[in-house]
Amino acid sequence: MTNTTTPYAIELRDISKRFGAVQANKDICLQVPKGTIHGIIGENGAGKSTLMSIIYGFYEADSGHIEVDGEIVNIRNSQEAIKAGIGMVHQHFMLVENFTVLENVILGAEGGAVLRKGIHDARTELTRLAKEYSLDIDVDMVVEDLPVGLQQRVEILKALYRGARILILDEPTGVLTPQEADHLFRILYSLKEQGVTVLLITHKLREILASTDNVSVMRQGEMVAHRETAQTNKEELAELMVGKKVRLTVNKGDATPGDTLLSAKNVSQFDAQGVKRLKNVSLELRSGEILGIAGVSGNGQSELLNVLSGITEMSEGEIHFAGATINANSPKNASQMRDMKMAHVPEDRHKMGLVTGFEAYEAAVLGYHNSDVYNGKVFMHRKVMVDECKDRMAAWDVRPPNPHLKTANFSGGNQQKIVIAREVEQNPDVLLIGQPTRGVDIGAIENIHEQIVSLRDTGKAILLVSVELDEIMALSDRILVMFDGAVVGELDAKDANERVLGLMMANAYSDDEQGESA
Known part of the structure; x- marks a missing residue:
């Protein structure tokens, strides 16, 4: 009863x-x-x-x-x-x-x-x-x-x-x-x-x-x-x-930007139905800086990452990267961009970052599996991949630290660590990173943020997309705001706050608002 x-x-x-x-x-x-x-x-x-x-x-x-x-x-x-x-x-x-x-x-x-x-x-x-x-x-x-x-x-x-x-x-x-x-x-x-x-x-x-x-x-x-x-x-x-004290703020000094490593000029992209998803986006990404992209989800950030990484071909405009000019007539695919030292952490780890039926050591080399490091004349160097995966699991605190466990059997946060470690450990010149801490616990967030800042401080260029405004403000050196597929504003991260970014994200940041904020 x-x-x-x-x-x-x-x-x-x-x-x-x-x-x-x-x-x-x-x-x-x-x-x-x-x-x-x-x-x-x-x-x-x-x-x-x-x-x-x-x-x-x-x-x-x-x-x-x-x-x-x-x-x-x-x-x-x-x-x-x-x-x-x-x-x-x-x-x-x-x-x-x-x-x-x-x-x-x-x-x-x-x-x-x-x-x-x-x-x-x-x-x-x-x-x-x-x-x-x-x-x-x-x-x-x-x-x-x-x-x-x-x-x-x-x-x-x-x-x-x-x-x-x-x-x-x-x-x-x-x-x-x-x-x-x-x-x-x-x-x-x-x-x-x-x-x-x-x-x-x-x-x-x-x-x-x-x-x-x-x-x-x-x-x-x-x-x-x-x-x-x-x-x-x-x-x-x-x-x-x-189980120990955790730093809840990002330990980050001032950026020292260098040369422009990636630039986009008037980049637009139409979807299969002919709808313009990206609208004349221009940006410059310099070595030694983190450029944050803020915006309400669905306002072109995903399309921008896909175009820059070579997953989706642009319809108009051009991208300059690693000495190459990329446009609709001369595209580069994701594999070619990767060979040019661009890494990409996708926003959706399940759809684009992992094959969940693979074991962890296999997922840890996806996209880089054709490298000579992992391949012999006939067979892949399985032991090399497994040993490397063990080292990365230790460095990134992946739990459980089992290279042979199916990727599907890790928690979402540990899956994310596998993806980020794979891309960061390739030592790219440019890192595109979407929603880096989605579904990740506070201890791992601290580690991921430290790694991103460390990459910046070694002269890498990082483009960060996140729906977490706290994350955008804490990590970015400059912030671009997107609305309806277009860049509608730019500001120094030191001048950003949730109110200002919220208004810009709604495309409602007027001159009066700017003066009032100042």
Whole structure:
């Protein structure tokens, strides 16, 4: 019989899970009060995702048990988790892109053999849920036409439609702009007011401190601390996560820019439908500097990275790099740009940075696998690749440090470390880097930032794209702002703040605003 008097929506008692030699979770205990937002934080590989996967039924615990509303539940799959009132919004959305919002929400829960009645009932219920939880969305829109923030709302609606009273969100702001993230947290507050319990998995301590009631810290598979959010701070949480004091600011001196290593002049690019995605973009990137590109996601930053790196051919304009003039009549592909000492960390590690079915040592040489270092007359030098991968894993603190583990089996942050290490260790003259710390924990962020600054200080030129304004302001020496495919402003990083950048990103930074800011 359910104990309706329990103050906890969900309790974990001595949950353990092992994968071979790896102890992913060890004797985890957790109590989450009803109607609260509870943060779960920890470094990459700390066991957070494994624990959430046990709660949602992707894995079964080796020992321990779960209680929901005071009743022990046996969750062997996601259907049983849903039946227990648990929903999950994954970091990488589980949506059918060419289905409508309505079709995605009812997929797997169509309401019986009479589909028309099920659709009608679902439309009525979704309209009610969207209004009640401030999830404003057109249920007839096709998902692929929605910005990522609205796609996330679809995932939340899916969970609520299936009766979720406990909602797990895994790195929910990793793909959101600051504005979208703000709206998400307004939605979470609304869910909380309606009695929904939220488990928030994130690396972003500022979000934890701003949005949660309680926070629990995991380290190396164990739960090491619980805190009331109001009684802790960023410094304490960072130290609990990493096990040592962490510097929360970027240690960076003034830049000493040298020669221009890369320049773009009036570069434009049309997509397959003839839409102009890049509009007459011009920039200069000099040795010994970090040029940051700020902008709301979807305003041409991705297209700029793809054109500069040779992934996409430009339609108009020209690029000057390594003594070559590159244009629509004389293009260079990504392999050729790489041979010319340009490295590229793509924004989406899964789509463009990794083959997740490869072992780590194979992923660690992607793009450079034709090098003589890795090849003999007949066979590739497998031992060379494995040994090199081991060294990089140690230097970049990749966990677990196993070169033979499938790339898919690493956490998102550790996958990111593999990609960044691969590109940085090639000692490029120019590094294009998109979203360098997306899904990466605070200890690894410190290491990645140090590496980027170190490259700059050795005379490399770095172009940085990030939706994290704190990151753009902390790392950049100069900042360009993009809006609707065009560069709409430039400023010295020393003059930047969130207000100024926010106005520029919305193309609303007038002369009056500039004077007022000054």
